Amino acid sequence: xxxxxxxxxxxxxxxxxxxxxxxxxxxxxxxxxxxxxxxxxxxxxxxxxxxxxxxxxxxxxxxxxxxxxxxxxxxxxxxxxxxxxxxxxxxxxxxxxxxxxxxxxxxxxxxxxxxxxxxxxxxxxxxxxxxxxxxxxxxxxxxxxxxxxxxxxxxxxxxxxxxxxxxxxxxxxxxxxxxxxxxxxxxxxxxxxxxxxx
Amino acid sequence: xxxxxxxxxxxxxxxxxxxxxxxxxxxxxxxxxxxxxxxxxxxxxxxxxxxxxxxxxxxxxxxxxxxxxxxxxxxxxxxxxxxxxxxxxxxxxxxxxxxxxxxxxxxxxxxxxxxxxxxxxxxxxxxxxxxxxxxxxxxxxxxxxxxxxxxxxxxxxxxxxxxxxxxxxxxxxxxxxxxxxxxxxxxxxxxxx
Numbered sequence: 001x002x003x004x005x006x007x008x009x010x011x012x013x014x015x016x017x018x019x020x021x022x023x024x025x026x027x028x029x030x031x032x033x034x035x036x037x038x039x040x041x042x043x044x045x046x047x048x049x050x051x052x053x054x055x056x057x058x059x060x061x062x063x064x065x066x067x068x069x070x071x072x073x074x075x076x077x078x079x080x081x082x083x084x085x086x087x088x089x090x091x092x093x094x095x096x097x098x099x100x101x102x103x104x105x106x107x108x109x110x111x112x113x114x115x116x117x118x119x120x121x122x123x124x125x126x127x128x129x130x131x132x133x134x135x136x137x138x139x140x141x142x143x144x145x146x147x148x149x150x151x152x153x154x155x156x157x158x159x160x161x162x163x164x165x166x167x168x169x170x171x172x173x174x175x176x177x178x179x180x181x182x183x184x185x186x187x188x189x190x191x192x193x194x195x196x197x198x
Numbered sequence: 199x200x201x202x203x204x205x206x207x208x209x210x211x212x213x214x215x216x217x218x219x220x221x222x223x224x225x226x227x228x229x230x231x232x233x234x235x236x237x238x239x240x241x242x243x244x245x246x247x248x249x250x251x252x253x254x255x256x257x258x259x260x261x262x263x264x265x266x267x268x269x270x271x272x273x274x275x276x277x278x279x280x281x282x283x284x285x286x287x288x289x290x291x292x293x294x295x296x297x298x299x300x301x302x303x304x305x306x307x308x309x310x311x312x313x314x315x316x317x318x319x320x321x322x323x324x325x326x327x328x329x330x331x332x333x334x335x336x337x338x339x340x341x342x343x344x345x346x347x348x349x350x351x352x353x354x355x356x357x358x359x360x361x362x363x364x365x366x367x368x369x370x371x372x373x374x375x376x377x378x379x380x381x382x383x384x385x386x387x388x389x390x391x
Contacts, residue, residue, distance in 0.1 A: 011374040015348055017355050042388050043377045049330050050349045053240075063231055066249075070227050070256050074220050077261070 006036050014047050208272045216263050227256050234280045240346040241284045255280040270360060277361040326387050333383040337376055344372040
């Protein structure tokens with residue numbers, strides 16, 4: 001049998017938990033194995049020492065005091081229990097129920113109020129954003145003029161790049177889409193299509 | 199009164215105590231106070247902590263008597279309460295790391311069995327006892343509790359398993375490992391003799 005198994009059997013044997021059958025196996029092994037015998041002696045000694053460590057004698061007076069203190073504590077706890085909890089604590093469940101009811105009522109009230117209020121659903125779009133910018137600019141004349149001049153300059157630059165800027169009346173007659181007739185628009189559209197080869 | 203109480207079995211006293219009989223509970227305290235105290239002391243190594251925890255154990259037991267269904271013995275149940283309270287206390291103490299473990303605390307009227315030996319024998323025994331105490335304290339908590347219950351308190355593996363709510367095999371294994379660790383730590387002192 002392996003030594004590790006023997007060591008476990010030795011431990012069980014010291015605790016009186018080893019069956020007779022295994023005791024014989026153990027004895028046989030110990031007779032021929034010096035290292036296990038030495039281990040057995042050591043753990044038996046540790047066991048005996050540990051048992052004697054606990055042989056502390058506490059004065060009987062101390063134990064009488066201990067018991068009477070426990071009795072006093074119990075009597076006190078019992079008296080407290082008989083007297084019951086203070087009125088406020090006795091009503092603790094009523095208070096807790098009232099608080100819960102209050103929370104539910106307030107919650108329902110807020111839910112109803114909120115569901116009645118029309119919700120403004122904002123969906124981001126380029127058109128909406130542009131409309132807001134125009135609205136903002138339109139409320140300030142100076143800003144509107146500045147904005148127009150910047151836009152016109154930008155259109156001018158674009159047209160100039162495309163050759164329209166060579167016309168002599170270009171700067172005096174900047175083309176604004178709003179001022180074009182339907183016929184002119186169709187013409188422009190056909191020109192753009194040619195350019196982009198659509 | 200106490201004389202009469204001493205004749206009753208634990209179960210009977212528990213039933214009486216459940217009905218509010220303080221004397222019956224006091225008799226149970228009388229029967230187990232020393233064992234509970236020594237078990238706690240073996241784990242805390244401090245007289246005052248052991249005293250306080252023993253008191254807490256019995257107060258906790260009294261307050262929980264109505265929950266005790268008597269499926270196990272009162273003996274197992276009270277040990278379980280004591281061990282759980284002590285383990286919680288030790289974990290708290292380890293966390294705090296403020297309090298020193300006092301290996302020698304003789305503030306109460308305590309006499310060691312070793313005091314009956316000759317001065318030389320006493321000195322040698324004291325050294326081994328101190329080293330043994332240190333070695334036991336250094337064991338992992340689960341091994342230490344099992345060791346204390348089985349060796350110091352003389353519980354069987356079955357009883358220790360009931361207290362610690364584990365299997366007998368677990369107790370057997372812990373005992374074996376605890377002994378092996380102790381033997382390794384104490385080998386120089388054991389061989390020196």
